[in-house]
Amino acid sequence: MAINWFPGHMNSTRNAINDRMKAGLDVVIELLDARLPGSSANPLLAQLTAGKPTLKLLNKQDLADPERTALWLAHYNSLPDTRAIGLDASNKAPAQALIKACRELAPLRGGMVKPLRVLICGIPNVGKSTLINTLASKRSAKTGDEPGITKVEQKIVLDQDFYLFDTPGMLWPKIAIEESGYNLAASGAVGRNAFDEEEVALELLAYLRRHPAYLDMLKARYKLGEVEGMNDEQLLTEIGRKRGAMLGGGRVNLQKAAEVLMYEFRQKVLGPISLETPEEFKAWAAVAEER
Numbered sequence: 001m002a003i004n005w006f007p008g009h010m011n012s013t014r015n016a017i018n019d020r021m022k023a024g025l026d027v028v029i030e031l032l033d034a035r036l037p038g039s040s041a042n043p044l045l046a047q048l049t050a051g052k053p054t055l056k057l058l059n060k061q062d063l064a065d066p067e068r069t070a071l072w073l074a075h076y077n078s079l080p081d082t083r084a085i086g087l088d089a090s091n092k093a094p095a096q097a098l099i100k101a102c103r104e105l106a107p108l109r110g111g112m113v114k115p116l117r118v119l120i121c122g123i124p125n126v127g128k129s130t131l132i133n134t135l136a137s138k139r140s141a142k143t144g145d146e147p148g149i150t151k152v153e154q155k156i157v158l159d160q161d162f163y164l165f166d167t168p169g170m171l172w173p174k175i176a177i178e179e180s181g182y183n184l185a186a187s188g189a190v191g192r193n194a195f196d197e198e199e200v201a202l203e204l205l206a207y208l209r210r211h212p213a214y215l216d217m218l219k220a221r222y223k224l225g226e227v228e229g230m231n232d233e234q235l236l237t238e239i240g241r242k243r244g245a246m247l248g249g250g251r252v253n254l255q256k257a258a259e260v261l262m263y264e265f266r267q268k269v270l271g272p273i274s275l276e277t278p279e280e281f282k283a284w285a286a287v288a289e290e291r
């Protein structure tokens with residue numbers, strides 16, 4: 001699937017990250033979507049900040065499958081110079097966990113002479129603004145432009161010797177893994193008119209039905225009987241019928257059915273679901289590598 005979509009400001013964001021690297025950077029916080037912690041990671045960010053320890057924040061964990069979030073946290077925590085914690089917007093005081101994890105990643109920094117300088121990044125819709133607003137308001141933090149670096153970089157003082165830098169705009173990765181494209185689209189990270197909703201919904205269904213716990217959620221939500229003999233399109237048709245997505249003449253409106261399925265997935269109406277495990281993601285990446 002081709003996702004022909006790039007959020008604006010790619011170049012200014014890249015420049016801002018490069019400027020931050022030159023000015024001094026100790027830890028990178030990469031905000032990930034806990035439902036797709038592999039696909040929502042940005043290889044371009046890793047490239048731009050090579051050599052810096054990274055805190056992976058698995059955000060929106062309230063929407064994700066907790067068993068799988070645990071697998072992903074273990075996976076990322078096993079990587080060198082990397083720590084991972086789960087988070088969601090219901091956590092009203094995320095700063096302490098975040099500060100602690102960053103301090104562990106940069107033990108030689110700290111104190112007024114060597115304050116910790118942390119950059120926070122994430123793909124669109126991952127919850128960065130929400131988190132930053134929580135951090136900034138809870139700490140009554142000083143926010144504003146950091147002079148001399150770039151007019152648009154925001155500095156949030158989370159602790160006396162702990163500065164969080166937020167770059168404007170977005171970095172969007174070149175999506176090399178096909179499944180990642182589908183998962184990013186299903187999660188809501190991609191602009192709506194950049195993909196075919198029916199195609200993405202069919203992929204989502206194909207994935208969910210392969211996993212018994214998720215298939216049970218589908219069956220329960222849409223009161224489905226046996227779906228064994230159905231192909232994905234027939235299954236989407238049946239879901240459309242159950243949810244009243246009809247055209248005239250008793251025909252199902254597949255576009256509407258696709259929209260309903262995606263909306264209900266995103267809102268956790270089906271239940272907590274994650275779209276990839278570390279194992280699955282590794283296998284997808286290996287196939288993409290061979291191509």
Ligand code: GDP
Nearest residue numbers: 059060061063088089124125126127128129130
């Ligand atoms: P940004 O594009 O990364 O700045 O994302 P936003 O902060 O604007 O959040 C995108 C959407 O995700 C908004 O509708 C938020 O309300 C929602 N959101 C943010 N954090 C969470 C979370 O932890 N859990 C859930 N369920 N939704 C969240």
